[in-house]
Amino acid sequence: MTESAVLASAAPAAACSHTGTVARFFRALADPTRLRLLEFILRGERTSADCVEHAGISQPRVSVHLSCLVDCGYVTARRNGKKLHYSVGDPRVADLVVLARALAADNAAALDCCPRIGQE
Amino acid sequence: MTESAVLASAAPAAACSHTGTVARFFRALADPTRLRLLEFILRGERTSADCVEHAGISQPRVSVHLSCLVDCGYVTARRNGKKLHYSVGDPRVADLVVLARALAADNAAALDCCPRIGQE
DNA sequence: CGGATCTATTCGCCTACCCGCATAGTATGG
DNA sequence: CCATACTATGCGGGTAGGCGAATAGATCCG
Numbered sequence: 072m073t074e075s076a077v078l079a080s081a082a083p084a085a086a087c088s089h090t091g092t093v094a095r096f097f098r099a100l101a102d103p104t105r106l107r108l109l110e111f112i113l114r115g116e117r118t119s120a121d122c123v124e125h126a127g128i129s130q131p132r133v134s135v136h137l138s139c140l141v142d143c144g145y146v147t148a149r150r151n152g153k154k155l156h157y158s159v160g161d162p163r164v165a166d167l168v169v170l171a172r173a174l175a176a177d178n179a180a181a182l183d184c185c186p187r188i189g190q191e
Numbered sequence: 192m193t194e195s196a197v198l199a200s201a202a203p204a205a206a207c208s209h210t211g212t213v214a215r216f217f218r219a220l221a222d223p224t225r226l227r228l229l230e231f232i233l234r235g236e237r238t239s240a241d242c243v244e245h246a247g248i249s250q251p252r253v254s255v256h257l258s259c260l261v262d263c264g265y266v267t268a269r270r271n272g273k274k275l276h277y278s279v280g281d282p283r284v285a286d287l288v289v290l291a292r293a294l295a296a297d298n299a300a301a302l303d304c305c306p307r308i309g310q311e
Numbered sequence: 312c313g314g315a316t317c318t319a320t321t322c323g324c325c326t327a328c329c330c331g332c333a334t335a336g337t338a339t340g341g
Numbered sequence: 342c343c344a345t346a347c348t349a350t351g352c353g354g355g356t357a358g359g360c361g362a363a364t365a366g367a368t369c370c371g
Contacts, residue, residue, distance in 0.1 A: 273346060
């Protein structure tokens with residue numbers, strides 16, 4: 072790792088990450104299937120098989136969604152034998168979801184009528 | 192308004208809003224243009240003209256995005272003379288954005304490489 | 312090694328949604 | 342009231358990203 076790379080990763084860069092990156096971060100939660108999976112994993116470590124059963128869609132689709140959640144830093148994967156186990160390490164993820172749920176609940180009526188966003 | 196409707200709006204329904212609704216809520220922030228507008232308004236009350244200039248897209252498009260943010264409960268509109276002024280009333284909105292920015296910053300590298308989500 | 316699981320990738324299709332442009336609607340001030 | 346901002350809607354086109362189905366790749370156990 073170069074010196075500048077070390078500095079870059081050490082610096083939080085927090086104040087100024089690009090808006091596009093943050094939008095992509097939100098996009099990961101903007102799909103009902105992924106959000107459902109994340110909240111499922113939030114309640115405890117889950118295997119892929121657990122997730123497939125819970126999501127009610129094909130294994131390949133679930134694999135893609137879980138990869139996405141991992142890439143975006145929401146969950147981490149741990150291999151144990153043949154199986155992968157997924158869990159949420161960062162407690163801020165739960166905070167984010169709880170906060171969003173509270174806000175969404177307070178605006179559910181208007182939200183459900185917003186014609187600019189698909190009906191489900 | 193019916194009695195049951197009154198009860199429904201009085202009850203927070205907080206604990207159990209449907210996942211689809213929350214996903215729709217996130218979807219509003221999943222677009223870079225809308226997120227950019229929200230963060231702009233978060234820094235102070237803005238007119239539509241301010242927003243058009245800041246966003247760099249056409250007035251009709253900005254109008255649609257602002258309507259979406261209003262519908263989803265992120266911002267409120269106030270008319271003063273001919274102009275509409277937009278602002279963020281609920282402080283939790285700022286909390287949500289700050290929290291998401293912090294998480295996104297800590298995963299920026301992986302996020303930018305996630306092939307499941309478009310490159311911008 | 313070889314078969315049995317478990318997980319990831321590719322393909323084609325289809326819908327959601329963003330954009331610019333043109334136009335319609337609405338509130339205010341003279 | 343009417344002209345003039347200001348704001349919202351409709352349309353056509355393009356791209357992102359969701360889905361199922363088929364298949365390829367990994368990993369472990371005997």
